[in-house]
Amino acid sequence: MTDHQERDTPWRLCWPTAQGRVTRARLKTHPEDFRVDETLDRDTLMGHAGEHVCLYLEKTGDNTEYVARQLARIAGCRPLDIGFCGLKDRHAVTRQWFSLHRPGREGEDPDLVAAVASHWPVLAQGRAVRKLRRGEHAGNRFVIVLRDIEGDRAAIEEALNTLGRRGAPNYFGPQRFGHQGSNLTRALALDPDALKRRRGSSRNRRDKTHSERVMYFSAARAWLFNEVLAARVEAGHWDRCLEGEPAPPERAPTGPLWGDGGTLAEGPQGELERAVVARHPGFERLFSATRMAPERRPLVVRPEALAWRWREDAALEVEFRLRPGQYATTLLSDIFELEDMSLGRHNE
Known part of the structure; x- marks a missing residue:
């Protein structure tokens, strides 16, 4: 294949699954259907001293990079001085840590937290000796609600059991x-x-x-x-x-x-x-x-603590943990043909 042909050929963006998809489902019908909690090794990275203020925020409707830019504005520092461990989706309810470089300004931390809390709930805080960097969190915990599911429940649960045991292509x-x-x-x-x-x-x-x-x-x-x-x-x-x-x-x-x-x-x-x-x-x-x-x-993404329950509204709630750099939608797509309902809201 020549370079010209390579440019003109549509890129493959859907790859083969290990199990073969057993059903269809709708994802992110509401932001609350996709919840992510970032886990950080606080004992290793954080304490009560250091040049960086660390804040654990909950956000809905804002992506990570937007929040980082706004934190820099609120804190009066450069965007380069804001650290985080990973990018989180806009159309979801996500909890994640951010670090803000504020050396020698410990006495101003309460005012800073109050200013940030006027935009996003601040769930925890601390200080660290260095900036948070990509991929150094322990992992992410997901709680995902899938709606309008088609297919046999027994077959779906069997596929989920296999997914928990074997994992999926990463x-x-x-x-x-x-x-x-x-x-x-x-x-x-x-x-x-x-x-x-x-x-x-x-x-x-x-x-x-x-x-x-x-x-x-x-x-x-x-x-x-x-x-x-x-x-x-x-x-x-x-x-x-x-x-x-x-x-x-x-x-x-x-x-x-x-x-x-x-x-x-x-x-x-x-x-x-x-x-x-x-x-x-x-x-x-x-x-x-x-x-x-x-x-x-x-090559393998294997969920930790995979569990699920059928809800009264016929939706399926799935919960699991993944290591940094692994995708929840990649895992679920091994058995579900997912329709991402947030895609039509990206330009809102």
Whole structure:
């Protein structure tokens, strides 16, 4: 496939499931149908001293980046001085931690908390010696209500039991790739030399154009991972290690986050991963021209403490915990064909 053909071909944004979907359901009919509680290791990260104020907020109808910008305005600091561990959905009720760089201003904390509380409920607070960073939370707890479910309840519960025991393919969610894969199309147009020139400069890291390049680059990396995982789902060995696996400590199967040099896998597994990426020469060239090292990501997302109950309104309430970087909708999509009712509200 040529680069021109690759741009003109619609991107695959729906990948094969392990179980095969057994029913349909509506997701996010109301914001309260999708609840997320971020879990932070407070003993490790937080105490009563440090330069960063940490606030645990509940928000509805606001995405994480918007809240971070507003916190910077309220606190009188730069957006760069606001930290958080992960992006949370706008059309949901979410609880998450934010850090605000406020050195030497401990006496002003009560006034700051009061100002923030006029916008969002402040559920807890503390101070930390460093800024909260992406992915360093312990995980997320989800309580999700699925409505207008079609299908046999016994078959659905059997699929849920299998999901709890075996897990599901750990795909990146389609929202990462932009509308109809627009982030991927833009990634193909990136100038790798420009991306390298931007590294190492704190001023340039705040530049919007650079941030967009990083987002497109990340989307391409995630999409290649999904393509490799899809090939392994189709082959039936997505949930076990193959010969050539780089052997993580827990001996769990992983897939490539592509980089300069391609993949860390060897043998048959490395051959499979290189063959999949070779179908997309534009991306292959993009990564070979950067200095980003290859990394690995688990192929399996396995929910912790999975439980469910049928409600009186015939809706299904599902509860579980996931580790950072894992998607609740990816997990549920292994057995439910989900209709996201929030999509029509994105432009409201």
